[in-house]
Amino acid sequence: MNRVADVLDGLDRSGVPETLFLETGPVRIAVRCDTSMANVLKRHLADALAAEGPVSAVVDVLNGQKLKSEPAWTDWAREPGKTGRKDAYHDLEDGRLVRKVRTGMTFLQSSQALLAFGPCLNCPNQVINFINTQILNICKRDGWEICHAAAVTDGVNGLAIAGLSGGGKSTTILRLMDLETSRFVTNDRLMVRATADGVTGLGIPKNPRINPGTIVGNPRLAPLLTDARRLELARMSTEDLWQHEEKHDLFISDVYGTGRVQFTMPLTEFWVLNWSRQSSSPTRVQDANLADRPDLLRAIMKSAGPFYQDTRGRFLRDDDPLCPDAYLAQLNSVRLREVTGTIDFDALALAGRELFS
Known part of the structure; x- marks a missing residue:
């Protein structure tokens, strides 16, 4: 697997009937996906939804698909203080594959195609992060x-x-x-x-995506937790609550x-x-x-x-x-x-x- 064409040869991009248009400042992006994925993304990206028009990038989201064969992955070193494997990559002659180690989500980044594939419906935040990466890339190339x-x-x-x-x-x-x-x-x-x-x-x-410590200290956010969960958290020490990872949208x-x-x-x-x-x-x-x-x-x-x-x-x-x-x-x-x-x-x-x- 050396080129983007080799990756595309094993994937089916025909089953993406929905197209969402997103706008943030000077950047507009189109996202093509199936209806189930579109419904999830519409909920999460509601504030950026825009009318159809010219775009700077197109992202295809292919739920449930995978590579025909696995390449040799290289771990991407994490920032100082972070532990565990998170991202791995494989460089092609004309693009890059990125694998999320914990979930199996895979992404193709190239000038020819931008793809997110794997268990997309189970990992909407990783799909959203990939979409947002395109906004960051476009801006970075433009001097931001x-x-x-x-x-x-x-x-x-x-x-x-x-x-x-x-x-x-x-x-x-x-x-x-x-x-x-x-x-x-x-x-x-x-x-x-x-x-x-x-x-x-x-x-x-x-x-x-916030932790319980942010929620329990702000009465306005209390409905994000059940009454039973709030009681459980109230019994935790301040230090334990501060360190506790439990993400809520x-x-x-x-x-x-x-x-x-x-x-x-x-x-x-x-x-x-x-x-x-x-x-x-x-x-x-x-x-x-x-x-x-x-x-x-x-x-x-x-x-x-x-x-x-x-x-x-x-x-x-x-x-x-x-x-x-x-x-x-x-x-x-x-x-x-x-x-x-x-x-x-x-x-x-x-x-x-x-x-x-």
Whole structure:
């Protein structure tokens, strides 16, 4: 298996009668799939659904199909601090196959075809991630940079929040969504680009997947759990609850109402969570200079990952370094603030309300 044609030869792309059109900022994508998959994607991607029209990419979702033969897979190295196998890849002469090790989902990334296949109906979030990867790829090739951040806006100011995984990005953003003027932009990936009018932030169409710790601390989110499950979680220690992984889909429109999602925003502030549960100091939100703080910049930068293919057709390797100067150039006019001290979401929500007042 050396070429994209070899992969396509073993797959049937005729059974995709539905076409969904998605729009986020300057990017429009078509997704072709069967009716069952379309119904799932319409639910998850409702805020990005658009009318038929010209697109920058077409993604085919082939539920239940698989490769005729297995290639030699190479593990994609995970980020520092992460363990276990997650992604593997196989490079073709004119494309790349990516395998999700835990689920068996497989993806073809190439200039000829973009395919998601395998147990797609059982793995809708991996299908959605692949679709969103195409948005990130298109923007990255057009000069945007990818940030590991959540974001919210009131239309005038835009706030991005970065930090280590599990540091409280989602919890903070959802607390700020309690403000009636705020709009959800993104939960985990934010594209940024400097323009003559300031810095623009662009989110991706994916609802947050949140842990119980985020839910139990926010009464508005309580209906996401059963009464019995809430009681079980209430008996857990604070530390155990913080570490507990149990993902729940949060549909923004269901909880906060329609019209509360806005994928593009003026990016005016970037907060980096550098707080700690072990700290006895009060929570502080203080100005910092990104050029002088490579540790904070590392929390913001995010690799485009195994799916990214640049304008020359070259795919990323897992040891390709990120370019700090590219991020500094895009974020030069954005106010950077570091959040230190103990983890206090009430204090951070108050600081956010002051920004959006």
